[in-house]
Amino acid sequence: MSTTGPGADKSGTAGTPARLETRHLRxxxxxxxxxIVDEVSFTVRPGEVLGLVGExxxxxxxxxxxxxxxxxRGLSVAGGEINLDGRNLLSLKPAELRSVRGGQVAYVPQxxxxxxxxxxxxxxxxxxxxxxxxxxxxxxxxxxxxVLRDAQLDTEGGLLKRYPHQLSGGQQQRVALAIAFSCRPGxxxxxxxxxxxxxxxxxxxxxxxxxxxxxxxxxAVYVSHDLAVVSGLVTQVAVMYAGRIIELGSTxxxxxxxxHPYTRGLIQAVPSPDRTEFLSGMKGQPPGPxxxxxxxxxxxxxxxxxKRCSDEDPPPVVARxxxxxxxxxxxxxxxxxxxxxxxxxxxxxxxxxxxxLKGVSASYGRNRxxxxxxxxxxxxxxxxxVGExxxxxxxxxxxxxxxxPSWSGQMSFEGSDLPSGTKRRPPELLRRxxxxxxxxxTSLNPRKTISQIVSQPLEHFSPxxxxxxxxxxxxxxxxxxxxxxxxLRRFPDQLSGGERQRVAIARALAVEPDLxxxxxxxxxxxxxxxxxxxELLRRLQSERRLAMIFITHNLALVRTIAQSVVVxxxxxxxxxxxxxQVLEHPADEYTKRLVRDVPKLERGAAAT
Amino acid sequence: xxxxxxxxxxxxxxxxSISTLGAVIRTPRGAIGFGLTSLIVLVAGLGPFVAPYSxxxxxxxxxxxxxSQHVLGGDILGRDVLSRVLNGxxxxxxxxxxxxxxxxxxxxxxGISAAYLRGKWETIIMLTVDVSLAFPSLVLALMLVxxxxxxxxxxxxxxxxxxxxxxxxxxxxxxxxxxxxxxxxAVELQxxxxxxxxxxxxxxxxxxxxxxxxxxxxxxxxxxxxxLAFLGLxxxxxxxxxxxxxxxxxxxxxxxxxxxxxxxxxIAVLTIGTNTFTDAxxxxxxxxxxxxxxxxxxxxxxxxxxx
Numbered sequence: 049m050s051t052t053g054p055g056a057d058k059s060g061t062a063g064t065p066a067r068l069e070t071r072h073l074r075x076x077x078x079x080x081x082x083x084i085v086d087e088v089s090f091t092v093r094p095g096e097v098l099g100l101v102g103e104x105x106x107x108x109x110x111x112x113x114x115x116x117x118x119x120x121r122g123l124s125v126a127g128g129e130i131n132l133d134g135r136n137l138l139s140l141k142p143a144e145l146r147s148v149r150g151g152q153v154a155y156v157p158q159x160x161x162x163x164x165x166x167x168x169x170x171x172x173x174x175x176x177x178x179x180x181x182x183x184x185x186x187x188x189x190x191x192x193x194x195v196l197r198d199a200q201l202d203t204e205g206g207l208l209k210r211y212p213h214q215l216s217g218g219q220q221q222r223v224a225l226a227i228a229f230s231c232r233p234g235x236x237x238x239x240x241x242x243x244x245x246x247x248x249x250x251x252x253x254x255x256x257x258x259x260x261x262x263x264x265x266x267x268a269v270y271v272s273h274d275l276a277v278v279s280g281l282v283t284q285v286a287v288m289y290a291g292r293i294i295e296l297g298s299t300x301x302x303x304x305x306x307x308h309p310y311t312r313g314l315i316q317a318v319p320s321p322d323r324t325e326f327l328s329g330m331k332g333q334p335p336g337p338x339x340x341x342x343x344x345x346x347x348x349x350x351x352x353x354x355k356r357c358s359d360e361d362p363p364p365v366v367a368r369x370x371x372x373x374x375x376x377x378x379x380x381x382x383x384x385x386x387x388x389x390x391x392x393x394x395x396x397x398x399x400x401x402x403x404x405l406k407g408v409s410a411s412y413g414r415n416r417x418x419x420x421x422x423x424x425x426x427x428x429x430x431x432x433x434v435g436e437x438x439x440x441x442x443x444x445x446x447x448x449x450x451x452x453p454s455w456s457g458q459m460s461f462e463g464s465d466l467p468s469g470t471k472r473r474p475p476e477l478l479r480r481x482x483x484x485x486x487x488x489x490t491s492l493n494p495r496k497t498i499s500q501i502v503s504q505p506l507e508h509f510s511p512x513x514x515x516x517x518x519x520x521x522x523x524x525x526x527x528x529x530x531x532x533x534x535x536l537r538r539f540p541d542q543l544s545g546g547e548r549q550r551v552a553i554a555r556a557l558a559v560e561p562d563l564x565x566x567x568x569x570x571x572x573x574x575x576x577x578x579x580x581x582x583e584l585l586r587r588l589q590s591e592r593r594l595a596m597i598f599i600t601h602n603l604a605l606v607r608t609i610a611q612s613v614v615v616x617x618x619x620x621x622x623x624x625x626x627x628x629q630v631l632e633h634p635a636d637e638y639t640k641r642l643v644r645d646v647p648k649l650e651r652g653a654a655a656t
Numbered sequence: 657x658x659x660x661x662x663x664x665x666x667x668x669x670x671x672x673s674i675s676t677l678g679a680v681i682r683t684p685r686g687a688i689g690f691g692l693t694s695l696i697v698l699v700a701g702l703g704p705f706v707a708p709y710s711x712x713x714x715x716x717x718x719x720x721x722x723x724s725q726h727v728l729g730g731d732i733l734g735r736d737v738l739s740r741v742l743n744g745x746x747x748x749x750x751x752x753x754x755x756x757x758x759x760x761x762x763x764x765x766x767g768i769s770a771a772y773l774r775g776k777w778e779t780i781i782m783l784t785v786d787v788s789l790a791f792p793s794l795v796l797a798l799m800l801v802x803x804x805x806x807x808x809x810x811x812x813x814x815x816x817x818x819x820x821x822x823x824x825x826x827x828x829x830x831x832x833x834x835x836x837x838x839x840x841x842a843v844e845l846q847x848x849x850x851x852x853x854x855x856x857x858x859x860x861x862x863x864x865x866x867x868x869x870x871x872x873x874x875x876x877x878x879x880x881x882x883x884l885a886f887l888g889l890x891x892x893x894x895x896x897x898x899x900x901x902x903x904x905x906x907x908x909x910x911x912x913x914x915x916x917x918x919x920x921x922x923i924a925v926l927t928i929g930t931n932t933f934t935d936a937x938x939x940x941x942x943x944x945x946x947x948x949x950x951x952x953x954x955x956x957x958x959x960x961x962x963x
């Protein structure tokens with residue numbers, strides 16, 4: 049495999065020697081020898097940012113950690129080279145590796161609150177890295193101030209004496225950035241550093257990353273599952289699937305004219321805040337780490353696959369200016385297919401609203417989190433509740449379903465009062481309002497089979513059903529969420545995240561509710577899975593004329609699924625209206641900022 | 657048909673805990689523990705059927721050494737030591753198992769209720785637990801038995817009660833984590849009664865800590881009950897009992913040491929066995945409770961047996 053990405057030739061840095069050159073990297077499970085990462089080769093020059101994109105389990109984090117000469121327990125490097133300025137990291141002794149880490153290659157982790165030591169002050173943690181690399185800088189104090197300023201952190205006000213828990217998530221991530229840049233390393237590995245942040249904070253952190261990499265001519269590898277984030281930041285993109293790079297090229301090539309069917313699928317699964325369109329998810333799921341099938345690893349899910357694809361392992365070939373691992377790359381043409389759908393009309397006026405909130409306020413202890421919220425949900429329509437973390441959107445949802453009993457104000461469901469906690473609501477009311485949790489990894493009891501999980505609410509609400517009727521309803525609910533009967537006897541830990549969330553949806557639908565409250569139901573899922581779940585909810589909602597409340601921080605999703613939208617900011621409702629109106633002509637300052645800061649995937653081909 | 661499907665489903669659930677035990681036995685530690693424990697259980701259980709003499713008959717000279725007729729010699733009253741050893745274990749074992757079961761059931765019920773119900777129930781239960789932990793349980797048992805008389809059921813209940821507070825603490829902290837999970841809230845949203853939530857949603861998730869706790873408490877029960885027997889609080893003479901044999905024969909330690917050493921060794925091997933096995937369970941269980949993302953990777957690393 050040519051180790052020089054063709055995409056890199058186009059950029060102006062072609063003449064400079066590579067900062068990082070990874071060749072045929074192969075990482076295996078030490079006990080079985082099955083590979084987690086295979087044939088990974090790429091080159092990053094100073095000043096370039098390579099985006100390493102893939103869904104969970106694709107091996108992107110394993111590659112990222114290998115760039116620091118680290119493998120997780122149970123894994124070992126079976127072959128290949130990682131050359132940093134011509135020195136192979138994989139052949140270094142532990143002591144040499146320690147001097148390289150932090151000094152020449154730095155790492156910015158996904159979750160800064162877990163990566164910063166909670167018992168040490170920020171100042172100490174900044175100096176720590178510098179202290180381990182005595183040659184790096186003469187004046188430590190000056191450098192500390194420097195990097196803080198670089199990371200756009202306030203150098204006044206005693207930040208250095210503070211502890212991580214006293215900082216916001218964005219500030220913590222900026223501290224992690226400052227630590228990473230403190231020794232002016234040649235290479236920085238970013239492992240999804242903005243995943244846990246709000247869009248506005250994310251935008252700020254991304255801008256800092258971009259400007260710092262440019263200023264210090266740092267080479268960077270940016271690992272992410274979020275295509276929209278990557279599209280605005282990086283110069284080259286490597287798409288990983290089942291432990292291999294299946295497409296590698298310049299950002300423009302990959303996002304405008306993706307060649308590999310998987311890349312296309314990924315891009316089509318990303319919702320856009322500008323257009324209302326069908327999201328097409330990919331069927332099936334990627335092979336688990338270490339169990340790549342024979343032939344092309346994407347063949348079982350590929351719409352273009354033929355017999356050859358499942359027999360032959362596609363070699364990397366240069367096609368249309370980028371490297372692709374696809375046998376049929378020249379036959380399948382290019383371009384993206386994006387379906388659009390007209391938004392569902394919302395019948396206003398005639399229909400009485402199914403749920404109405406008047407002056408609802410809620411608090412945790414003395415801490416008020418919701419202030420005077422007024423809201424009306426129409427039957428058969430989907431209302432999105434949008435807000436950043438801490439805006440009170442989840443609390444609002446929990447007040448509605450009865451999980452958070454301490455609220456004041458008035459809620460009425462079809463004209464009759466809705467009591468506060470689940471204990472005070474009659475079973476019929478509990479049945480008609482169903483809730484889907486954010487995290488499908490915690491919302492299913494791990495000791496129960498899927499059949500037990502889905503039939504449990506039925507047994508509770510309709511005890512008169514015979515076992516046969518109940519089984520039929522369970523099977524029907526599973527069928528509606530496109531899960532086969534084979535799933536009935538499985539346990540949750542045998543299911544992927546997307547499948548689990550479908551089980552959770554099936555559990556809610558089995559009792560035929562009138563109002564479905566979905567709390568960030570896709571935030572724990574990969575984009576391709578998110579697309580499938582969102583389309584599923586959209587279809588079910590319109591088929592069953594369900595009223596739905598869809599809570600999300602992702603404005604782009606709102607466009608796809610909802611007809612009206614409510615924006616929450618710090619517990620107050622700041623804007624409400626139809627989706628088109630709010631997203632295209634936001635009136636409130638906060639909404640304007642949200643709409644501006646949402647990362648957009650620039651895919652020129654899709655617009656034409 | 658549906659009922660059969662349900663039966664199969666529940667048997668799958670049991671299979672899961674059995675497969676954990678299978679994985680435990682396959683570890684070296686687990687194999688040793690299981691081997692030692694079963695050896696003693698076999699001796700105690702089959703002993704009465706293979707004993708050469710009656711355990712209460714005077715067969716030989718007191719404290720006579722081993723001979724071809726009396727392999728382990730005679731005890732203080734000239735009874736056959738081997739026959740007494742073979743007869744003297746099963747009551748001890750049954751009492752230990754009953755006391756453990758009693759203590760674990762009471763403790764687990766209290767622990768789960770405290771963790772799930774919170775509020776005043778938690779205060780009441782945990783205060784009771786703290787107060788009873790402050791009591792020296794052996795003294796309490798001695799007092800009870802000396803007031804009522806050495807009834808076996810009373811000893812079982814006293815020993816069981818002495819375990820309950822410690823079990824309640826462990827199970828409470830384990831269920832605190834489980835009761836906060838979303839799947840518990842999902843059931844609460846339907847208005848399911850607390851007793852049912854605890855029984856059918858929380859309890860199945862406590863199998864691992866319960867297994868460890870039961871093993872540990874079993875070890876304590878054996879030592880405790882044998883100790884009480886040594887003090888004369890157990891089966892009354894002339895019945896054979898390992899604990900009491902140590903007590904009655906220690907005066908003849910120099911002439912026939914086997915009358916003391918063999919029952920002592922059997923108790924020791926039994927406790928070492930149960931303790932080692934429990935330790936092996938704990939090690940396997942620690943590897944099982946992981947975050948799902950990690951578990952996915954580690955399952956690939958270690959194969960499905962470790963589940």
